[in-house]
Amino acid sequence: MFELLNISPQVLMGQLLLGLINGSFYAVLSLGLAVIFGLLNIINFSHGAQYMMGAFVAWMLLTYVGIGYWPSLILAPLIVGAVGIVLERLALSRLYHLDHLYGLLLTFGVALIMQGLFRNYYGISGQPYNIPDALSGGQNLGFMFLPNYRAWVVVASIVVCFGTWFMIERTRLGAYLRAATENPVLVGAFGINVPRMIMLTYGFGVALAGFAGVLAAPIYSVNPNMGADLIIVVFAVVVIGGMGSILGAIVTGYGLGLIEGLTRVFYPEASSVVIFVIMAIVLMIKPEGLFGRTS
Amino acid sequence: MADTKPKTVGMPMLHKVIFAVMLALLCVLPFVIYPVFAMKVMCFALFAAAFNLLLGFGGLLSFGHAAYFGGASYVAAHAAKVWGLTPELAILTGTLAAAVLGFLIGSLAIRRQGIYFAMVTLAFAQMVYFFALQAEFTGGEDGIQGVPRGDFLGLISLQDNTALYFFVLAVTFGGILMLYRIVHSPFGQVLKAIRENEPRAISLGYQVNRYKLMVFTLSAAFAGLAGATKSQVFQLASLTDVHWSMSGEVVLMTLLGGMGTIFGPLVGAAVIVSLQNYLATFGAWVTIIQGVIFVLGVLLFRKGIVGVIAGWLRRPL
Secondary structure (H helix, E strand, O other), X not given: OHHHHOOOHHHHHHHHHHHHHHHHHHHHHHHHHHHHHXXXXXXXXXXXXXXXXXXXXXXXXXXXXXXXXXXXXXXXXXXXXXXXXXXXXXXXXXXXXXXXXXXXXXXXXXXXXXXXXXHHHHOOOOEOOOOOHHHOOEEEOOOOEEEHHXXXXXXXXXXXXXXXXXXXXXXXXXXXXXXXXXXXXXXXXXXXXXXXXXXXXXXXXXXXXXXXXXXXXXXXXXXXXXXXXXXXXXXXXXXXXXXXXXXXHHHHHHHHHHHHHHXXXXXXXXXXXXXXXXXXXXXXXXXXXXXXXXX | OOOXXXXXXXXXXXXXXXXXXXXXXXXXXXXXXXXXXXXXXXXXXXXXXXXXXXXXXXXXXXXXXXXXXXXXXXXXXXXXXXXXXXXXXXXXXXXXXXXXXXXXXXXXXXXXXXXXXXXXXXXXXXXXXXXXXXXXXXXXXXXXXXXXXXXXXXXXXXXXXXXXXXXXXXXXXXXXXXXXXXXXXXXXXXXXXXXXXXXXXXXXXXXXXXXXXXXXXXXXXXXXXXXXHHHHHHOOEOHHHHOHHHHHHHHHHHHHHOOOOOOHHHHHHHHHHHHHHHOHHHOOHHHHHHHHHHHHHHHHOOOHHHHHHHHHHOOOO
């Protein structure tokens, strides 16, 4: 028994931090999925590819134009969001009257195209992206070493998550959005341009993915496949949390990241599947998801 | 939807003719083109037909069918190589394994509908992928290589490509005919009723979830049959077969050929496998082209190739 619990605090805290980092990405990505799903009723399969694109746009801005990390943190999500808006106007908007599964299939195809294009031009080896100078180094907290950049990722993602939550749940614009989620026809009848709102919502959700991509660029190498496997885990996160509530998506994201980190300490072999196992358990006990509404 | 024509018993003449022509062509094919390529097409045709049973007739979009296809190919390869089973027994073992896996995953997945169903199946398939990556018997990145082809029933050697070809032809064609039978059985009719109007089927007293689970298990089993057969053809079970991109490919084949048609998945599989074969030298472009077909198929061509032809002929195909 002592043998089992004989884990140094450094290892434990290190893995918890890693879990928190992963959780930050889960939270921001599942938040974007939930925002899009709320209004468009589609699952954005290209979310992982758009996350990858955010990282690549940041890298390209640096390499070809010389624009550094901080401006990229704003610019890259804007660019990714703009590309998303074009996609919504040209393709997705033609599918709203059909079964929602077509939206899933379309965005899957888009993901294949994006990943294929980046793989074609940049290979799969990955491009390095340096940590900005202001955030290099770290703090020695006594019981562990905390790299500044990782602390920044956690803080930035929390700020973005709660900013989004505040905007949707506490502002007038958010009220329109929630109303349109409930009944788009009625909201349209009140003179609100619902199609434009749908377009901007998709752009915003996609921009969140792009933002996560820029955050991830200095941690993981920037490569065309970085979003593909991640997005499947995020899907599981979304199934566990249920997409009914914004706060639910955020809490589930961080929580599962931490659980994954803990698993890596106590039973490393299971760390890659623990989220899927939790999904199976949730499906057995509460099929609509922890924060989901019964359909 | 009102169908005033009297219900014909058995297979319509048109379908009989198409199946007969197909069989005749397939018997000549190995003498015209490379048999291994033809066998690959047949395996994928069965895989797509199995997937179509679930999507086209059951109305359930699984995004994780690679789990059953690839899972069965691992089990069959292991059975043939390590346990030394004959090919037909190895394939049967793989198929059974896929059916069990399908039953387990299906019983959880049918608790959610629509988009969530797709995500749940995808997530479980990814779990199977990680299992294949880490487990001992699957050989990790290497997969199971050098699977012996063995002797059919312990009697007929399948070393020769032509002998193996006719074995694979019998398995896949038989599988496709069985799927045809399932679709046109009373069970298949209930499936269509559930697909069209689930609440109504419930109110008519059908145990909808039981039907869904049954069709899911059947679809997984036939996908497994295809995967197990493929592992005997290529003497290999690898991570490619359990990867999510394989799940995407089978969706693409079905969509392109025409979901909910009998012959669509077969045409779709033939087109996609040929495409991969002839464009293999272009590397990443294959993925891009597949993505483009997906996008165009969803936007402009939702009926698929066979669906369009069936529209012209005004007959179900």
